[in-house]
Amino acid sequence: MTLVVKNLSKKFDDAVILDNFSFKMEEGEIVALVGESGTGKTTFIRILNSLIPIDQGCVMINDAKLVDTDENGQVTYTSGSERWAYDNEIGMVFQDYQLFPNMSALENLMEAPLAQKILSKQAIREKAVALLEQMGLGEKINAMPKTLSGGQAQRVAIARSMMLDPKVLCFDEPTSALDKDSASIVGEMIQSIAAEGTGIIVVTHDINFAEEYSTRVLSSAEFI
Numbered sequence: 001m002t003l004v005v006k007n008l009s010k011k012f013d014d015a016v017i018l019d020n021f022s023f024k025m026e027e028g029e030i031v032a033l034v035g036e037s038g039t040g041k042t043t044f045i046r047i048l049n050s051l052i053p054i055d056q057g058c059v060m061i062n063d064a065k066l067v068d069t070d071e072n073g074q075v076t077y078t079s080g081s082e083r084w085a086y087d088n089e090i091g092m093v094f095q096d097y098q099l100f101p102n103m104s105a106l107e108n109l110m111e112a113p114l115a116q117k118i119l120s121k122q123a124i125r126e127k128a129v130a131l132l133e134q135m136g137l138g139e140k141i142n143a144m145p146k147t148l149s150g151g152q153a154q155r156v157a158i159a160r161s162m163m164l165d166p167k168v169l170c171f172d173e174p175t176s177a178l179d180k181d182s183a184s185i186v187g188e189m190i191q192s193i194a195a196e197g198t199g200i201i202v203v204t205h206d207i208n209f210a211e212e213y214s215t216r217v218l219s220s221a222e223f224i
Protein backbone atom coordinates (compact mmCIF):
# COMPACT_ATOMS: atom_id res chain seq x y z
CA MET A 1 0.00 0.00 0.00
CA THR A 2 1.22 3.48 -0.80
CA LEU A 3 -0.68 6.69 -0.11
CA VAL A 4 0.49 9.43 -2.45
CA VAL A 5 -0.42 13.10 -2.10
CA LYS A 6 0.96 15.39 -4.82
CA ASN A 7 1.03 19.18 -4.99
CA LEU A 8 -1.96 19.60 -2.70
CA SER A 9 -3.31 23.12 -2.28
CA LYS A 10 -6.25 24.31 -0.20
CA LYS A 11 -7.45 27.75 0.84
CA PHE A 12 -10.36 28.76 3.04
CA ASP A 13 -11.27 32.21 1.70
CA ASP A 14 -7.87 33.94 1.69
CA ALA A 15 -6.27 31.68 4.28
CA VAL A 16 -3.77 29.30 2.68
CA ILE A 17 -3.89 25.98 4.54
CA LEU A 18 -1.92 23.79 2.13
CA ASP A 19 0.36 25.08 -0.61
CA ASN A 20 1.73 22.55 -3.10
CA PHE A 21 2.19 19.98 -0.34
CA SER A 22 3.38 16.48 -1.27
CA PHE A 23 3.49 13.43 0.99
CA LYS A 24 3.91 9.68 0.75
CA MET A 25 3.13 6.95 3.26
CA GLU A 26 3.84 3.23 3.01
CA GLU A 27 2.08 0.36 4.75
CA GLY A 28 2.83 -0.15 8.42
CA GLU A 29 3.95 3.44 8.98
CA ILE A 30 2.50 5.46 11.85
CA VAL A 31 2.82 9.14 10.98
CA ALA A 32 2.18 11.55 13.84
CA LEU A 33 0.92 14.86 12.44
CA VAL A 34 1.79 17.62 14.87
CA GLY A 35 1.80 21.41 14.75
CA GLU A 36 0.26 24.62 15.99
CA SER A 37 -3.48 24.93 16.40
CA GLY A 38 -5.23 26.08 13.24
CA THR A 39 -2.48 25.00 10.84
CA GLY A 40 -4.63 22.53 8.93
CA LYS A 41 -3.95 19.13 10.50
CA THR A 42 -7.62 18.15 10.72
CA THR A 43 -8.27 19.71 7.32
CA PHE A 44 -5.58 17.48 5.79
CA ILE A 45 -7.05 14.20 7.07
CA ARG A 46 -10.57 15.38 6.20
CA ILE A 47 -9.35 16.00 2.63
CA LEU A 48 -7.94 12.45 2.48
CA ASN A 49 -11.33 11.13 3.64
CA SER A 50 -13.13 13.19 0.97
CA LEU A 51 -14.91 15.36 3.52
CA ILE A 52 -13.36 18.61 2.26
CA PRO A 53 -12.76 19.42 -1.45
CA ILE A 54 -9.30 20.56 -2.59
CA ASP A 55 -8.27 23.45 -4.84
CA GLN A 56 -5.47 21.56 -6.57
CA GLY A 57 -3.46 18.36 -6.42
CA CYS A 58 -3.67 14.60 -6.58
CA VAL A 59 -4.50 12.00 -3.91
CA MET A 60 -4.26 8.26 -4.49
CA ILE A 61 -3.91 4.95 -2.64
CA ASN A 62 -2.12 2.41 -4.82
CA ASP A 63 -3.81 2.75 -8.23
CA ALA A 64 -7.07 4.17 -6.91
CA LYS A 65 -7.33 7.94 -7.29
CA LEU A 66 -9.54 10.18 -5.20
CA VAL A 67 -8.77 13.32 -7.16
CA ASP A 68 -6.38 14.64 -9.78
CA THR A 69 -5.60 17.95 -11.47
CA ASP A 70 -4.78 18.36 -15.17
CA GLU A 71 -2.26 20.76 -16.72
CA ASN A 72 -4.94 23.45 -17.01
CA GLY A 73 -5.61 23.32 -13.28
CA GLN A 74 -8.91 21.48 -13.72
CA VAL A 75 -9.62 19.40 -10.59
CA THR A 76 -11.50 16.14 -11.10
CA TYR A 77 -12.78 13.83 -8.38
CA THR A 78 -13.10 10.21 -9.50
CA SER A 79 -16.42 8.41 -9.44
CA GLY A 80 -17.72 4.90 -9.97
CA SER A 81 -15.54 1.88 -9.29
CA GLU A 82 -12.28 3.83 -8.91
CA ARG A 83 -13.80 6.09 -6.29
CA TRP A 84 -15.38 3.10 -4.58
CA ALA A 85 -11.94 1.45 -4.47
CA TYR A 86 -10.38 4.57 -2.94
CA ASP A 87 -13.14 5.08 -0.37
CA ASN A 88 -12.81 1.46 0.74
CA GLU A 89 -9.09 1.84 1.35
CA ILE A 90 -9.37 4.68 3.86
CA GLY A 91 -11.08 5.28 7.19
CA MET A 92 -11.19 7.89 9.90
CA VAL A 93 -11.69 7.92 13.66
CA PHE A 94 -13.15 11.29 14.66
CA GLN A 95 -12.09 13.27 17.72
CA ASP A 96 -15.62 13.11 19.14
CA TYR A 97 -16.01 9.47 17.93
CA GLN A 98 -19.27 10.23 16.05
CA LEU A 99 -20.94 6.99 17.09
CA PHE A 100 -24.58 6.68 16.04
CA PRO A 101 -26.32 7.46 19.36
CA ASN A 102 -29.41 5.35 18.69
CA MET A 103 -27.44 2.19 17.87
CA SER A 104 -25.62 -0.27 20.13
CA ALA A 105 -21.86 -0.77 19.87
CA LEU A 106 -22.47 -3.83 17.68
CA GLU A 107 -24.95 -2.01 15.43
CA ASN A 108 -22.48 0.87 15.05
CA LEU A 109 -19.93 -1.57 13.65
CA MET A 110 -22.40 -3.34 11.36
CA GLU A 111 -23.98 -0.27 9.76
CA ALA A 112 -21.48 0.57 6.97
CA PRO A 113 -20.67 -3.04 5.93
CA LEU A 114 -24.39 -3.86 5.80
CA ALA A 115 -24.96 -0.90 3.46
CA GLN A 116 -22.22 -2.28 1.19
CA LYS A 117 -24.04 -5.59 0.82
CA ILE A 118 -20.81 -7.53 0.14
CA LEU A 119 -20.78 -9.83 3.16
CA SER A 120 -23.78 -11.61 4.66
CA LYS A 121 -25.34 -10.17 7.81
CA GLN A 122 -24.10 -13.18 9.76
CA ALA A 123 -20.51 -12.74 8.54
CA ILE A 124 -20.64 -9.02 9.38
CA ARG A 125 -21.98 -9.74 12.85
CA GLU A 126 -19.21 -12.28 13.50
CA LYS A 127 -16.54 -9.86 12.37
CA ALA A 128 -18.00 -7.07 14.52
CA VAL A 129 -18.18 -9.26 17.62
CA ALA A 130 -14.59 -10.46 17.07
CA LEU A 131 -13.33 -6.87 16.72
CA LEU A 132 -15.19 -5.69 19.83
CA GLU A 133 -13.77 -8.62 21.79
CA GLN A 134 -10.30 -7.85 20.47
CA MET A 135 -10.77 -4.30 21.79
CA GLY A 136 -11.66 -5.64 25.24
CA LEU A 137 -15.32 -4.71 24.78
CA GLY A 138 -16.87 -8.17 24.88
CA GLU A 139 -19.11 -7.03 27.75
CA LYS A 140 -20.25 -3.93 25.87
CA ILE A 141 -21.46 -5.42 22.61
CA ASN A 142 -25.06 -4.37 23.21
CA ALA A 143 -24.27 -1.17 25.13
CA MET A 144 -25.57 2.14 23.82
CA PRO A 145 -22.92 4.86 23.20
CA LYS A 146 -24.14 7.14 26.00
CA THR A 147 -23.44 4.41 28.57
CA LEU A 148 -19.79 4.04 27.49
CA SER A 149 -16.78 5.79 29.03
CA GLY A 150 -14.66 8.01 26.75
CA GLY A 151 -12.04 5.29 26.38
CA GLN A 152 -14.66 2.64 25.59
CA ALA A 153 -16.39 4.88 23.03
CA GLN A 154 -13.01 5.56 21.44
CA ARG A 155 -12.35 1.82 21.15
CA VAL A 156 -15.80 1.25 19.58
CA ALA A 157 -14.97 3.99 17.08
CA ILE A 158 -11.62 2.33 16.29
CA ALA A 159 -13.29 -1.08 15.90
CA ARG A 160 -15.92 0.48 13.62
CA SER A 161 -13.23 2.05 11.43
CA MET A 162 -11.59 -1.37 11.02
CA MET A 163 -14.72 -3.18 9.78
CA LEU A 164 -13.92 -2.42 6.13
CA ASP A 165 -10.21 -3.32 6.52
CA PRO A 166 -8.87 0.10 5.45
CA LYS A 167 -5.31 0.31 4.16
CA VAL A 168 -5.03 3.85 5.52
CA LEU A 169 -6.53 4.94 8.83
CA CYS A 170 -6.61 8.52 10.11
CA PHE A 171 -7.09 9.45 13.76
CA ASP A 172 -8.01 12.96 14.90
CA GLU A 173 -6.63 13.61 18.39
CA PRO A 174 -7.32 10.08 19.61
CA THR A 175 -6.02 10.67 23.11
CA SER A 176 -7.14 14.23 23.86
CA ALA A 177 -10.08 13.11 26.05
CA LEU A 178 -8.32 10.12 27.62
CA ASP A 179 -6.30 9.59 30.79
CA LYS A 180 -2.73 8.26 30.51
CA ASP A 181 -3.65 4.58 30.84
CA SER A 182 -6.42 4.77 28.21
CA ALA A 183 -4.07 6.72 25.93
CA SER A 184 -1.48 3.92 26.25
CA ILE A 185 -4.12 1.34 25.33
CA VAL A 186 -5.03 3.37 22.22
CA GLY A 187 -1.33 3.78 21.34
CA GLU A 188 -0.77 0.04 21.55
CA MET A 189 -3.92 -0.59 19.49
CA ILE A 190 -2.67 1.77 16.80
CA GLN A 191 0.66 -0.08 16.75
CA SER A 192 -1.04 -3.45 16.38
CA ILE A 193 -3.25 -2.15 13.53
CA ALA A 194 -0.09 -0.85 11.79
CA ALA A 195 1.65 -4.19 12.36
CA GLU A 196 -1.07 -5.79 10.21
CA GLY A 197 0.01 -3.50 7.34
CA THR A 198 -2.30 -0.49 7.66
CA GLY A 199 -0.70 2.94 7.26
CA ILE A 200 -1.77 5.33 10.01
CA ILE A 201 -1.88 9.11 10.33
CA VAL A 202 -2.47 10.40 13.85
CA VAL A 203 -3.20 14.09 14.41
CA THR A 204 -2.02 14.83 17.92
CA HIS A 205 -0.94 17.62 20.24
CA ASP A 206 0.67 15.06 22.50
CA ILE A 207 4.38 15.07 21.66
CA ASN A 208 5.10 12.25 24.12
CA PHE A 209 2.45 10.11 22.44
CA ALA A 210 3.91 10.95 19.01
CA GLU A 211 7.43 10.01 20.10
CA GLU A 212 6.37 6.83 21.83
CA TYR A 213 4.00 5.37 19.23
CA SER A 214 4.77 6.83 15.81
CA THR A 215 7.38 5.73 13.29
CA ARG A 216 7.67 9.25 11.80
CA VAL A 217 6.65 12.76 12.80
CA LEU A 218 5.24 15.19 10.22
CA SER A 219 4.85 18.86 11.12
CA SER A 220 2.01 20.89 9.66
CA ALA A 221 4.64 23.64 9.20
CA GLU A 222 5.51 21.67 6.04
CA PHE A 223 2.02 22.28 4.59
CA ILE A 224 2.97 25.74 3.30
Ligand SMILES: Nc1ncnc2c1ncn2[C@@H]1O[C@H](COP(=O)(O)OP(=O)(O)OP(=O)(O)O)[C@@H](O)[C@H]1O
Pocket residue numbers: 012015017035036037038039040041042043044220
Ligand atom coordinates in the same frame (compact mmCIF):
# COMPACT_ATOMS: atom_id res chain seq x y z
N1 LIG B 1 -14.97 24.48 6.67
C1 LIG B 1 -14.17 25.51 6.95
N2 LIG B 1 -14.43 26.74 6.46
C2 LIG B 1 -13.60 27.79 6.70
N3 LIG B 1 -12.47 27.70 7.45
C3 LIG B 1 -12.17 26.50 7.96
C4 LIG B 1 -12.99 25.35 7.74
N4 LIG B 1 -12.42 24.29 8.39
C5 LIG B 1 -11.30 24.77 8.97
N5 LIG B 1 -11.15 26.08 8.72
C6 LIG B 1 -10.02 26.92 9.15
O1 LIG B 1 -8.83 26.34 8.64
C7 LIG B 1 -7.78 26.45 9.59
C8 LIG B 1 -7.22 25.06 9.87
O2 LIG B 1 -8.17 24.31 10.64
P1 LIG B 1 -7.87 22.84 11.15
O3 LIG B 1 -9.00 22.44 12.03
O4 LIG B 1 -7.52 21.99 10.01
O5 LIG B 1 -6.55 23.09 12.04
P2 LIG B 1 -5.82 22.13 13.07
O6 LIG B 1 -4.36 22.23 12.78
O7 LIG B 1 -6.42 20.76 13.01
O8 LIG B 1 -6.17 22.84 14.43
P3 LIG B 1 -6.33 22.23 15.92
O9 LIG B 1 -4.96 21.73 16.30
O10 LIG B 1 -6.74 23.44 16.72
O11 LIG B 1 -7.39 21.17 15.86
C9 LIG B 1 -8.37 27.14 10.81
O12 LIG B 1 -8.04 28.50 10.75
C10 LIG B 1 -9.85 26.93 10.65
O13 LIG B 1 -10.57 27.96 11.24
